[in-house]
Amino acid sequence: MDNARNVPCPFCGLGCDDLALRASDSGFAIEHGACVRSRAGFGQPPSSAKARVNGAEASLDAAVSQAAGLLGEAREPLLTGLATDVAGSRAALRLAQRTQASMDHLHGIGGFQGVLAMQSSGGMSTTMSELRNRAELVLLVGTNGVDVMPRLTERVLEGSQAAFLDGKPREVVVIGPQAPDASDSEQLHWQHIDCPVYDVPYAIGALRCLLEERDLDDAATSDLPMTALAELASRMREVDYGAVVWGPAGLGAHGDLLVEALQTLVQSLNAEKRWGGLALAGNESATTFEEVCLWSTGYPGRIRFRGDDVIYEPRLIDAGRLLSSGTTDCMVWIGGMEGDHLPGKAEVPSIVLTPYPERLDWQPDVLIPIGVPGLDHAGTSVRSDHVVSLPLRSLRDSQQPAAADVLDRILAGLPARETSSC
Ligand code: SF4
Structure with missing residues (x-):
């Protein structure tokens, strides 16, 4: 970890790019550009948390394999949170298409x-x-x-x-x-x-x-x-x-x-x-997901995949409603920039990717710690006014993978698709 200047900040949709950071063992202190969100975000110490399967520590390979198994069995999976960078959003869309999932960002209502x-x-x-x-x-x-x-x-x-x-x-x-x-x-x-x-x-x-x-x-x-x-x-x-x-x-x-x-x-x-x-x-990367979803599917979010079609149902595809009504049978939470917006306990098989596993007060079936874009790995986010893409920097050596890497590994581990023989 080294001191850094002119650092772009991923922790809200304003997209400041003028931060000066001083490295310390417990995280970065902010010498210029401090605010309540950037202090909390950059101040997080590097994480050495391990993946968990059913509450027990597991290798990343085992967690990915378990996640692929759960998703492979699901008929109505839901990808939510989606507080990730451009690469994470694209990987989420690939996984949603393959698993025929619904998608709703944690700020989908806004x-x-x-x-x-x-x-x-x-x-x-x-x-x-x-x-x-x-x-x-x-x-x-x-x-x-x-x-x-x-x-x-x-x-x-x-x-x-x-x-x-x-x-x-x-x-x-x-x-x-x-x-x-x-x-x-x-x-x-x-x-x-x-x-x-x-x-x-x-x-x-x-x-x-x-x-x-x-x-x-x-x-x-x-x-x-x-x-x-x-x-x-x-x-x-x-x-x-x-x-x-x-x-x-x-x-x-x-x-x-x-x-x-x-x-x-x-x-x-x-x-x-x-x-x-x-x-x-644009907070919690809402604009980033909205833009990636728009340019990939023509819709700004709240979509579901059916066959090769993308269905836009903004009133029906509400993560809270899908979970509370029992419509969905597997939840995948994709974080990275979610801050304190962690998911509540879900009553269906749950896969949670987050940099903040210690903040969860429940145990998902699969828990995979990931890095924070702009801190643990490089990436791109989109400013809340939709007109500026912010190149995020990798500021320290991190043990935690990017959300996009984990999602692509889950995708690769999914069982082969059933094909009809008629
Ligand atoms: S959290 Fe928002 S306001 Fe604060 S430094 Fe980062 S981009 Fe700027």
Whole structure:
């Protein structure tokens, strides 16, 4: 393990690439670019955990063979977690095709919301770079930014980095219960329009009515911060470039409808000015899996293989539902960048690939420790705005294999396919 500079970070969808790490026996300390997620991720000491079969230590070969046997017997396997890099996602798709499995990323619901909204109303998206360089006014909905991506303020919102703001401070308005996590500076002015999660859709609806000068029902708006919303609407009309940014996990029930409302708001603002929408949705490698799935199958996730066909069923292929309903008969968890999002105990034969076996409070049938992309092995991840692929580096000698290698070994160990003789 050596000190390293300009290190790309795999631990959230922001994709910072400026970290400076100092090596120590217990993991890396961060000298530049520290945040709560990167500290925890790079601070993990190298793992020497061994594979386990039915709770007993086993060789990797034995664990792979057992996993292949379980998958070979399964009729409705499920591949989930999928918090892995591009190579891991591709290997997962190969295994899913061979075993005719369903696939759902651990944040599949967030991706599904965005896709549904895009299908029904279209969308006008912006990127992290546009946000940083051009946005005079940013609305944060269902997030204060840093609760999803801890360095968002420092790396993107702080107006001193903007190429086209001509020294003017950027205004950021948080709509929802989350308070801003930073105070005003010369380059950044915060405002908080405080309302509970269940009022956020009504606040966005009222904002749109104000912008379009439509009448509002007093009874329907009596609980909303109408003065602040009216001031915001008037400011939104003035700026030349604005952005609406949302955190899918903070949108509450019916998040897809709220995303649709936000996208519609963005579209109506574009009639006269330039606005873009952006979801902070790429954590735990969600965007990486979504992109690989898209370019491999034409669908963004929540798929199942049937014969040579890929079936996209975003409402039905929900990992939690498939497991709780007993529809699936074998679960494969593919991690690498899942952090604390470990799977709960499954009532079906389970194969778990994770760098964090010690965090599991149950014993899967097969447990295979793997490395972390960007720390234990090289790889590629995709930033949450879908436009940048981040080359991840191998920073230390690791005993743990990459998820892609393990998945390909399981694939190679599967029993031969039955062929019909008619
Ligand atoms: S904000 Fe995200 S990408 Fe940046 S250092 Fe923190 S965890 Fe890594």
